[in-house]
Amino acid sequence: MTLRKLPEITAGKLPEAFAFEPDSDALEKWNAGIRAEQTTENTITMLDVIGEDWWTGGGVTAKRVAAALRQIGDQEVFVDINSPGGDFFEGVAIYNMLRAHKQKVTVRILGLAASAASVIAMAGDEVQIGKAGFVMVHNAWVIAIGNRHDMRDAADTLEPFDDAMASLYAERAGVEKKIAARWMDDETWFNGEQAVDKGLADAFLTVDTKTDSTAAAAATPVNATRRIDAAMARAGIPRSERRSLLGEVKGGKHDAAPNVTHDADDWTAAARRLTETLRS
Structure with a gap:
């Protein structure tokens, strides 16, 4: 079995000037009730915002994913995603954990993989998506507070992340990085058929989904x-x-x-x- 060699994304320290928040458009379009009809024991579900969610006590965290990978051990992993995104730093950490897994990682986009969740989805050796599912890509999105120096620091911090994401999407889709960067600049939404056509997903879902x-x-x-x-x-x-x-x-x-x-x-x-x- 030949596994895809995926690039690592390096995340530094989060500046105090800003915090990552889920994109409001993604939150509005996210249907939190979509989930898989059946799952296997070696499945990690990501059916929430990325990062710790203060309001519910939930959220998909790197700590939780690391624990799940340890429990699954040296075997194939399935990752079910339905998330509007959230904390980019947490998304990068989860992406790097999945790409480092020694066995095959199959990502199944049940409903929405937006923003940081789309980064996680790219860690799959195989990415499946529902025909009614969506992938949304955009530049790293933050809320920044501070003076002009804080704003410059925030912009400088985000630039290499955007470049790394563009490289990631471009490699997955087999396109030039400038094309992927344009998708991000335009905050592009791909439905299931478009995601497969553009190469951001490999195939349509083979598992049933349900709406709770x-x-x-x-x-x-x-x-x-x-x-x-x-x-x-x-x-x-x-x-x-x-x-x-x-x-x-x-x-x-x-x-x-x-x-x-x-x-x-x-x-x-x-x-x-x-x-x-x-x-x-």
């Missing part, structure tokens, strides 16, 4: 909260203050939906503070 409406419904308020959180971050509000404001609106629990039984006056006051903060 309960899981999708449960994710809806959490996704809305994530989008509000991203909007506040773009407005320059520190993470600690964002968490405090949203925690008030949600009754003080980070993994709860907005609490409609919370005292109406308290809820209204918290919501008003949130609105005023976004407008300021």
